[in-house]
Amino acid sequence: MLPTNIISTLFGHEELSIIADSEYFLxxxxxxxxxTANIFELEKLPKNSIVFSFSNDAAKMTFDLAKNTKSKKSVFCATQVFEPTVDAALYSLKLLLSSNFEHALCTQRSVLNMLNSHDSFFLSGNDADAQVSIFPHAQAYALLAEDVSYDFVQSVAEFFEVHYAHMHPEAPCPFSFTGTLKIEGILTVLRKPNPLLPEGLKVSLKWLSDRISEEGALLSIKDNTITSLTIKNEEHVKLLDLAAGPRGLKLREFAIGVNEAIASNIDYKINSQMNEGISGVHLAIGDGSSGYHIDFLSPSVSVSPTH
Incomplete structure (x- = not known):
């Protein structure tokens, strides 16, 4: 069955193609x-497409083709930096097709209005006990319906979250977070091998991800720094510190997910970009280059103004 929601919301019931560099996936x-079409056999993007890149070359080709395409609407899924397997991509496609894009875009607007109208918030639900302050210089990243009314190439993640990012360590952080969250899953990204990182981190992080997906974890943060990650009272914060690289345990991102529709189908063992949009909140450390970028997913958490 073809996805009526994504077609109507983004593509206006027009023909949709899936583009990738994996023949098996296609x-x-x-x-x-x-x-379907192989991205390396195209001279320009179709008018409406979902692109799955299984390699950095395919990701680069996506944006090269976009420059040569006058009219295009494209949802981009960077599979290669998460888990570049056909099974993971098919899982991501399943979640994408089950998502309510119209509802997600509307919810982003509501969340953005709330964040812009207050500066202090508390988190509740799923045993969350935390507070976050947003500073006056902060700029929230959100995707609204008008942003996808005309030509666009957008990462799939942007459809399902409103977030603040601390991109440059020397700049002031746009938020301050303190408290504890129950973590149901993590995501890990390293865009290219880094010989300065300790060996074996990929295997260790996969083990940690599997443990968290099975047993859950408790994440503690004080003044934007992770102080503890426990699974059944076992501490794992040293692994996070090693994996995150020079920025260590300092938070890099605070995000509110708005994708309610995937809750019944989500599998936290799969390192899929679609998971991070789950309705709730997520935090992240690391920049994905000098160290791993690690997202901590806490679904079913609400963010409300303190006053």
């Missing part, structure tokens, strides 16, 4: 009834 998508 065959599976064809069986689902989609038009």
């Amino acid at each position: 065959r599976e998508c064809s069986l689902l009834g989609f038009n």
